[in-house]
Amino acid sequence: MYPESIKLFIDTFSKLPSIGPRQATRLAFHLVNSGKANIEETSKAVGNLKNIxxxxxxxxxxxxxxxxxxxxxxxxxxxxxxxxxxxxxxxxxxxxxxxxxxxxxxxxxxxxxxxxxxxxxxxxxxxxxxxxxxxxxxxxxxxxxxxxxxxxxxxxxxxxxxxxxxxxxxxxxxxxxxxxxxxxxxxxxxxxxxxxxx
Ligand SMILES: [Zn+2]
CATH class of the missing domain: 3.40.1360.10 (Dna Topoisomerase Vi A Subunit; Chain: A, domain 2)
Structure with missing residues (x-):
């Protein structure tokens, strides 16, 4: 039912503490609707964590x-x-x-x-x-x-x-x-x- 990239997002985020599949799905739709610049910013914030x-x-x-x-x-x-x-x-x-x-x-x-x-x-x-x-x-x-x-x-x-x-x-x-x-x-x-x- 979902495109592959949404599925992957939900799978990945559901594994995080206090986020279940429902919240992950809502997050995915929220981000998609928030526009490309916002998605870019979010992924950069996540990516920067690897420097910690x-x-x-x-x-x-x-x-x-x-x-x-x-x-x-x-x-x-x-x-x-x-x-x-x-x-x-x-x-x-x-x-x-x-x-x-x-x-x-x-x-x-x-x-x-x-x-x-x-x-x-x-x-x-x-x-x-x-x-x-x-x-x-x-x-x-x-x-x-x-x-x-x-x-x-x-x-x-x-x-x-x-x-x-x-x-x-x-x-x-x-x-x-x-x-x-x-x-x-x-x-x-x-x-x-x-x-x-x-
Ligand atoms: Zn220390």
């Missing part, structure tokens, strides 16, 4: 000439405190509180199975090596994982993996409602959760 790089220390995005993001390059941020989070958007939420002086490790979205994926183990290993190269032990590792049942399970797994590499391993306080998400918590709630670490 991933930080070699925390795995956040950047577009610097070396391998480090702006947070990892920042000499004013503490190397001795590292927060482990799932997603880039969690980092952005924590940064908005302006209450966190340390560094991060982005792990990628955790599964509900209570098993870490191999890519996540690799990222944890990279943090382990980083800490070993900086003297073997830091002051604090904060596990900034959503307070859900599987989040708790994963937090336990992660803290076992990192045992001995930090003087203490904490979690964000229970300001975030149980089952809630860091990404959607407001700045005050998140700031309090940060201050009342457990």
């Amino acid at each position: 790089k991933i930080c070699s220390e925390c795995f956040f995005i950047h577009s610097n000439s070396d391998n480090l993001c702006n947070i990892c390059r920042d000499k004013n941020r503490k190397n001795t405190v590292v927060m482990i989070i799932e997603k880039e958007t969690d980092l952005i939420s924590i940064e908005r509180t302006k209450k966190y002086p340390g560094k991060y490790l982005i792990l990628g979205e955790l599964t509900k199975s209570g098993v870490l994926e191999s890519s996540q183990k690799l990222r944890l290993n990279s943090l382990k090596n980083l800490i070993k190269n900086r003297g073997g032990q830091i002051d604090e590792i904060i596990i900034g994982i959503n307070p859900t049942t599987y989040g708790d399970l994963n937090a336990l797994l992660i803290s076992k993996e990192l045992q001995g590499l930090s003087k203490k391993i904490t979690r964000l306080g229970r300001g975030i409602p149980t089952g809630g998400e860091i990404e959607f918590a407001d700045e005050d709630t998140l700031g309090q959760a940060l201050e009342r670490r457990i």
Whole structure:
């Protein structure tokens, strides 16, 4: 029923988070009706994303000439405190509180199975090596994982993996409602959760 290019668009965009086939179809028609210049601009915005790089220390995005993001390059941020989070958007939420002086490790979205994926183990290993190269032990590792049942399970797994590499391993306080998400918590709630670490 659809021309090949529309079909391809719908297939591609349906794979993106929070966009299903219906939304993808609406987007396709919207773009077609918006004219060639708009389509060009949209495809350029998507295409430019390929220039974004991933930080070699925390795995956040950047577009610097070396391998480090702006947070990892920042000499004013503490190397001795590292927060482990799932997603880039969690980092952005924590940064908005302006209450966190340390560094991060982005792990990628955790599964509900209570098993870490191999890519996540690799990222944890990279943090382990980083800490070993900086003297073997830091002051604090904060596990900034959503307070859900599987989040708790994963937090336990992660803290076992990192045992001995930090003087203490904490979690964000229970300001975030149980089952809630860091990404959607407001700045005050998140700031309090940060201050009342457990
Ligand atoms: Zn970084």
